[in-house]
Amino acid sequence: MDMNTLVLILAATVAAAIPLIFAALGELVVEKSGVLNLGVEGMMVVGAVFAFMTAAETGQLWLAVIVGALAGAGMALMFGFITLSLMANQVATGLALTIFGIGLSAFIGQGYTSVALDGLKEISIPVLSSLPIVGKLLFSYNILVYLAVVAFVGIWWFLYKSRAGLILRAVGESPSSAHALGYRVIRVRYLAVLFGGAMAGVGGAYLSIAYTPLWAEGMTAGRGWIALALVVFATWRPGRVLIGALLFGGVTIAQFHVQGLGVEIPSQFLSMLPYLATIIVLVLISRDAGVIRLNAPASLGQPWHNELH
């Protein structure tokens, strides 16, 4: 394999990993606050359809991204109301949110199946983008890819370096203690859930207006579930989420190249490989049980209300 092919594979890997990075980082923040939202797939697909509709109607791709984020957050708000205010079971509500999101997006997107859209283009920086190798690897993606990098750095800083992040983690560890200290647990969790929804919405928007600029029912094709799994296998650490997402994207792209090269491995096995490789690697790097306990939010998935305590 020559250098050029390798660069192309790496660049395609980054592009494939972006929706997972957005959705998984959003879910990471949600889970760090002690809430388990299994509705990522539903929020993503609703974000995708709203972003696509906005782009098709107005031609404003930035507006489309914002609307996609708002649509994801809107879905999350529903989830938050049901689980945080009404204290319903988070697992059941999250699953329902996914099913609802898939149905809702199919319904409102009806008139948009197969509308052609001029999607978000790759940026082109004079000189830098045309550098050999480096230009292709670093300076030739669409703008949402760079936004994902900003989001990653921002979330890492927020969780581990900011006071607000400390409060969020405290709420996830022990909501009662955080409450006793005077922090407003429910408000913190609402904000986290809304943020997670917005991130999933942006991930969906990336799919429908940048990656494959089209709308089709169920176009997220299970990426929300993969994002959820990444958070767990990455033991709730942003850096490992990033590694996991890139690994998943990389193996996906690499297996297509392997097929194209005519290597004699059954394609069904190759299709399974991204899942297998990602799980194995993340389990290996995170196999220390003590570290998992340290990072897993202790109150994950448990309903909490201040009147109960």
Next chain:
Amino acid sequence: MTKYSLALRFKTLMSSLLLASSMAVAGSASADEPLKIGFAHVSPIGDAGWTYQHDLGRKAIEEKFGDKIQVKYIESVPEGAEAERVIRDLASSGNKLIFGTSFGFMNPMVKVAKAFPETYFEHATGYKTEANLGNYNARFYEGRYLSGIIAGSMTKSNTLGYVAAFPIPEVVMGINAYIRGAQSVNPKAEVKVVWVNAWFDPGREREATVALIDQGADIITHHTDSTAVVSAAEEKGKYSIGYNSDMSKYGPKYQLTAVTHHWEQFYIDQVQQVLDKTWKPTSIWGGVKEGMIGLSPLNPAVPKEVADKVEQAKADMIAGKLHPFAGPVVDQDGKERVAAGSNISDEDLSKMDYYVKGIQGKLPK
């Protein structure tokens, strides 16, 4: 399974409402009431694709027969148990001619056909018949061969890319016909196949397309259900050949043509036969000759002499002088599968499980 369930439940509710209302007016039935016809589709109609082409057939019969018929269709019917319920609903609400347009509806339709002996059923892409159940399919591979002539003539890298869903005979025969068409004009042409193991996943279809282009393929075609391949090729500035419907909207500059399905005449014939009371269960496998398979208008980038070659091949197919799998057919291991001087039989064709010469890689088994 969850993919269509909500939409389906809504539709089920609507169809039971319709059923209730049709029972209410049953008393007013008379001898010249319209023939009621039902369609069950596996996916939404949309603006392009497999189901869309069938729906053009629905529009054609409505236009042709007007008040004499009354047509209803149900989209997004999942294959399996749900399908049986939906088709049974269609039959019990008085539809006398029912079309099911997906392979997975076959066994449900056989069951329902037995329960409704007075109703006629037609199943697309299956192989079972009953006293009141026929089946129909199109010889997709004939269109593949014709589009292969264009690809073989226009490739510069002699590498053609093929994004394929699952290694089943229907898909394999298309790949084989494509390379035979391409090699009929360019013996150096080869096909690279990438399997995405999904009928519908725009993201992976796109990834596979980009991978093929990165490996030097300069014309990409697909046997998957979305438009992602054509639009990804457009974005990369490479030629593509669409499938099912004309996808030039997604590839205005680079789609060379598309292999398209045309069911209009078939549906018109079936309705006419039921109206004339001459309908019989048949297995129809129509191709270019019957007008069931065609190519969408060629891109102006296709040179005149190439277009002429395609026209000639098409005329020869219609005249019965050209079969995409006329012997000798040699598989990629050099084994002769069809002897010189004979054509492949339909039975062997429908079981095709080997790559012919000119395809890179091995067929996943």
